[in-house]
Amino acid sequence: MAINDHSWRTRSRHHSVDGTVRYQSCHCGAWRVVLVPDEERILADAIGSVRAEPGSGGPVG
Template sequence: MVVVSTPLDHEWRTASRHRTSDGVVSYQRCRCGAWRIRLAAPGTATVAASAGRDRALR
């Protein structure tokens, strides 16, 4: 499991990773309950969506 810390004190852990035609999509969660989806296209890394503990992904 990969752990990535950000300035907001989130510790993102990759729950799953999948190769797609657009790049690698990673579903990550923080111990606070927040989730995010990252797209790592060749040469980039973008947060595609994120959600707090009590909110749906947006």
């Protein structure tokens, strides 16, 4: 893994008027705060609900 590569893991999240705030940490000890606007969350939810695992007949996720 290169020096600038991080493996972000969401540790906590909450909803705000601007979208979802995610608090993420990396194994190296770095932290970041990410804001996911509602439009992106709604789109991601819509895409996730139409994806289906082959042969299962149900949604994935």
